[in-house]
Amino acid sequence: MRKVYLTFLLFFLLFVNTIHARAKIQVYAGGFSFGSILPNETITNSLLKDNGGIAYLDKLLRNKLKNLSNESFELKYGLLDDAIGEEDQNIMVLALDGEYIDSISIKSDNLTRTDIILNFQIIFFNAKTNSLVASIPLEISKNISSNNKLSEDQIKQELKNMYENEVTKYFLDLLKNFTLQSKYKNRIGVTNVIFGDNAKQYFKKNLSSDDIFLKNRFAKSLSSFIAFNNNVAIVPYGEDRSSNKIMLRFGDSDQREINLPNPDYHIHLTIRGFKSVLFKESNIDEQWIYGSYTNIKILQPDYPDEKKRIKMDEKFKNGLNVELTKRSLDNKESFEWIFYNDSLKVLFDNFSKQTVKLEKKWLKSSNGNKKISKKFKEIKEIYDRCK
Numbered sequence: 001m002r003k004v005y006l007t008f009l010l011f012f013l014l015f016v017n018t019i020h021a022r023a024k025i026q027v028y029a030g031g032f033s034f035g036s037i038l039p040n041e042t043i044t045n046s047l048l049k050d051n052g053g054i055a056y057l058d059k060l061l062r063n064k065l066k067n068l069s070n071e072s073f074e075l076k077y078g079l080l081d082d083a084i085g086e087e088d089q090n091i092m093v094l095a096l097d098g099e100y101i102d103s104i105s106i107k108s109d110n111l112t113r114t115d116i117i118l119n120f121q122i123i124f125f126n127a128k129t130n131s132l133v134a135s136i137p138l139e140i141s142k143n144i145s146s147n148n149k150l151s152e153d154q155i156k157q158e159l160k161n162m163y164e165n166e167v168t169k170y171f172l173d174l175l176k177n178f179t180l181q182s183k184y185k186n187r188i189g190v191t192n193v194i195f196g197d198n199a200k201q202y203f204k205k206n207l208s209s210d211d212i213f214l215k216n217r218f219a220k221s222l223s224s225f226i227a228f229n230n231n232v233a234i235v236p237y238g239e240d241r242s243s244n245k246i247m248l249r250f251g252d253s254d255q256r257e258i259n260l261p262n263p264d265y266h267i268h269l270t271i272r273g274f275k276s277v278l279f280k281e282s283n284i285d286e287q288w289i290y291g292s293y294t295n296i297k298i299l300q301p302d303y304p305d306e307k308k309r310i311k312m313d314e315k316f317k318n319g320l321n322v323e324l325t326k327r328s329l330d331n332k333e334s335f336e337w338i339f340y341n342d343s344l345k346v347l348f349d350n351f352s353k354q355t356v357k358l359e360k361k362w363l364k365s366s367n368g369n370k371k372i373s374k375k376f377k378e379i380k381e382i383y384d385r386c387k
Helices: 004-024 043-050 054-065 152-177 195-207 214-230 328-336 337-355 360-366 371-386
Strands: 026-035 073-076 090-107 111-126 131-146 188-195 245-251 255-257 265-281 283-298 310-325
Touching: 004 255, 026 054, 026 188, 043 054, 043 152, 054 152, 090 214, 090 245, 090 337, 111 152, 111 214, 111 245, 111 283, 111 337, 131 214, 131 255, 188 195, 188 214, 195 265, 214 265, 214 337, 214 371, 265 310, 265 337, 283 328, 283 337, 310 328, 310 337, 310 360, 310 371, 328 371, 337 360, 360 371
Parallel strands: 026 073, 026 090, 188 265
Antiparallel strands: 026 245, 090 111, 111 131, 245 255, 265 283, 283 310
């Protein structure tokens, strides 16, 4: 009798393991693509031309994916078979959705700082319906200090190093910890970016007026920190696009439009403004605090009880301590944006980490609401519903 029982138990365990293995979602590795930006407007496109085309990045990603272990999906390589059922026609691509090169020079210090900011979307989509399954935003940034302004070839080399190191590393790190679902009951995304009067005046005076995707930059940045620190998929921001779609471009001609779902939970980000304050002064240098000020609102517009639709509506601020030499102060306004942007990114990073572990010191300095910990507990529950 005991032998029969053991045989049955082994059979049962084998059956359960088989079912578990079959439960993995089949996903085809689609490699690299361009997102909402045009390829010919990027230095990445020039980098690809110098290195044999998109196949160069496809190979980098495939080599890194060999080390991927994920319990929720199984990667397949090769062409998608037309005979495969609709539920298994899933493709994953790494889509470049923003490339920004910001450069400032402090001539008196013989110093130039160049910031390279790359925004990606790791897109899972159904090839049969052209609909989004899941999207994970990823922002990779690097700042380079040099005596002189970098040439395009030098920037291209720095970009090449980023793709071969940071991009592939964080791409794999995100996928390792991400749980893919075939269908999501709830979704979240940044749906509105608002500029306060102070921010509008600053941008008008200090940033390019023809940057129609400025709101996209902030939406992508906040989204990437939330996704990375909480392992949650986020619907791409689409306010500056003409429709609720994202265009994927493979090479020079192949392209595919992916339909984006409407998120159940909306994030409204208000950039209230920026302010610098002199903190400490000596005969040689000065220390300045660069403050960034935001309001973050999270709501569920379709919730039946109108009074409970708003889950969070809070102001946050962050100060960044920067030491400047006395001789650089005459030209200070020309390079301050990079410090304000750094301050804002630290704010986004810290905000997104409060649903992982509360940092009472940061919350006290950035918000001051004594009941804010309860709010973040509710936001964590929302993230969990979107996984």
